[in-house]
Amino acid sequence: MRDSSVGVYVHVPFCERVCPYCDFAVIGVPELPPAQETRYVDALLRELDSRSPVYRDPDGSAHRLASIYLGGGTPALLTPESLGRIVEAIRAVFPSDVPVETTLEVNPSTLERDRLPGFRAVGVNRVSVGVQSFDDGVLKRLGRAHQAEEAHLTLAACRAAGFQAISLDLIFAAPGQRLADLEADLRSALAFGPEHVSTYELTIESGTPFALAASRGQLPLPDEAEAIAMLETLEDRLRAGGFVRYEISNYAHPGFQAVHNRRYWERQPVLGLGVGAFSTEPRSAAAPFGARRSNVRDLRTYIDRIAQRLPPAAGPTEVFDAATARGEAAFLALRGSRGLLAAEFEGEFGQPPRAFFGPAIDRLVEAGLLDEVEGENLRLSARGRLLADSVFAEFV
16 A cells, blocks of 8 residues: 655745635735745755655655645745745655646736746646635625736636646635625636636634634625535536536546645645645555644744754654544545545455444435445435535544
């Protein structure tokens, strides 16, 4: 089960504005000072040097690079020169004989739009654009820094810059959003013709301004029935537009599934660099089911630890035991369109899923949330996709 490939995630915590629903490790920086940018990039490269030995084969050879993902935050606030340093350093550490998916998250703005040709020149070949909505009213209620016109201009500029794939993000069940608003968003998205679309139901995260507003009854969210109608509409409209739903929140035209994101759902190694980044470490004799590590979320603490040659980890590395690994293998597989394949599960854990989760599987099948197909393979039913979190809770 040892995987000799690696995906590299780089977290850039800087944002022009912190959205009121965001729970990521980010800080608001209306204008990123060049000295702060350089200091952070230097720290990322030092962390890469110190962490990369974990991602080596027993013979000492580095893992093959499978993907790079530059996320945040707003990584496009970095200059193309800074991003080029990061991409070049990663490629120098982890070899690859084939082109590697290199994704950059971009928000609609004049600054980021003007930098797109430079990002393409330093090796970015895929962009993920944080559109969220094409409706100015919805964007304002979400606390986004851009308006709809900026989204249209940025998407057009991405296409003109020659990226191989463009993905856009949409949020649904946003404050004050109605089904008709979402349908208009989908018409705009499909008219542009992206290769990939990610759709996320707004989640109210503890400790955010939206959580406080919700606790006070000041957040006018769609009710459950309308949220379900939105989810069904997304699936219907995107499927009609030629997209395949390959993961519960992700749709792609054939050949354009996100290589990097699939690594998380398939439990493949990912090296996470930067503030708040998570890593999935390779399986080894000491960690036969792999391990997980997370970095500190505070920027100053991260910089200081790197400067002192100390690990920036938020705590001890979590070595997965068999029970934890089985649970994660089950619910992560169910997120994907293939579902949970009994033979693959048995190959890793010695017995099929029913040996460990039999009663839970029976309950979920009886409730119409899971379909059991081709023997003991499991997939979310149409109803199960609407109530996926409740299904996943049965396995953890």
